[in-house]
Amino acid sequence: MKSVFGKITQEACIVSIISIVFGLLVNHFSPAGIALVGSWDKTEGVISANERNGVVVHEREIQNVDAVKKIYDQGNTLFLDARISEQYEEGHIHGSISLPVRQFDELIDTLFEKYPSSTPIITYCTGRECRDSHELAQLLLDAGYENVKVFSDGYPAWEKKEYPIE
Amino acid sequence: MNSIGTILIHNRKIQVVFRFILGITFMAASFHKISDPGQFAQIIYGYGLFPENLINLIAIFVPFFEFFCGLLLIMGIWKGGACLIINIMLVGFIAAISINLIRGYEFDCGCFPGSSSSRYFNTITLLFRDIFLLCLGFSVLISDIQKKTR
Known part of the structure; x- marks a missing residue:
């Protein structure tokens, strides 16, 4: 009986080694591979697994709600809401425009017609567990917009501060 | 009840079906x-249970454990x-789901593409599915142990 359990444990160990080796190899060579340790500390900004093709760039983030409000008050920055339209309809930063990441391709031309590539833009979504604001920022930069920032804390923090919403 | 369990464990065809159900489920999920x-x-x-340093390692290795097993x-x-x-993983999944169910924590199980268990009903379904798979897993394991001891 003891040898049977030994044999099963041995099989499990071999399977484990094969799985770990393949996991490391595939992750290393895959374009979608991730770092061995991710950025899961929300105090550092929007969380991410640190993907090789990842879109989260902490340098683009504005992490202070009041700093975002100061930019908002200057009135020359376009705020883009990366959440789905239903969430936008429920409430959004006053004056912001809805541009859900999944609808980017169909809406980008209209945006370009109204706002030139030099327009300063801030994207936002639901906070530091949401990557849509970063995805949208990357898409906008790829499309030609030059000055795009991300509001890390997004709509919930803005609403909590009782800043203008509609 | 005991005789049903014995039949399930000793019947070769049933064991093959059990292995295929488990194998296809885990491969598809990987x-x-x-x-x-x-x-x-x-x-x-999103499960809110794992140390930050282990999250990526779990994400890299667990799918390959599922695939190869x-x-x-x-x-x-x-x-x-x-x-x-597979049984160890299922016990882990059941524990993780149960803990989040007890503390009323909403999460996406991530089991299959597009799956979401943000609703209470889905989480319960998920829990029962994993318990069912664990029963199959124990049956296959006991069957293998008995075969090897003969």
Whole structure:
């Protein structure tokens, strides 16, 4: 009986080694591979697994709600809401425009017609567990917009501060 | 009840069906996680149970454990070892789901593409599915142990 359990444990160990080796190899060579340790500390900004093709760039983030409000008050920055339209309809930063990441391709031309590539833009979504604001920022930069920032804390923090919403 | 259990464990055809159910389920569950480990890591983070330093490692390794164990069960090679790992994973899944259910924590199980268990009903379904799979897993493991002791 003891040898049977030994044999099963041995099989499990071999399977484990094969799985770990393949996991490391595939992750290393895959374009979608991730770092061995991710950025899961929300105090550092929007969380991410640190993907090789990842879109989260902490340098683009504005992490202070009041700093975002100061930019908002200057009135020359376009705020883009990366959440789905239903969430936008429920409430959004006053004056912001809805541009859900999944609808980017169909809406980008209209945006370009109204706002030139030099327009300063801030994207936002639901906070530091949401990557849509970063995805949208990357898409906008790829499309030609030059000055795009991300509001890390997004709509919930803005609403909590009782800043203008509609 | 005891005789039903004995029949299930000793019947060769039933054991093959059990192995295929487990194998296909785990292999199918592994593909989208292997293709997008970043998304899977985000889902593991959403469980709110794992140390930050381990999240990426779990996201990298668990899908391959699922894939190879599923494959071996279908092929009928190293059934005992593969099934032992599957049972350990299932116990872990059941524990994670139960803890979040008890504390009323909403999360996406990440089991299959597009799956979401943000609703209470789905979480309960998920829990019962994993308990069912664990029963199959124990049956296959006991069957393999008995075969090896003969």
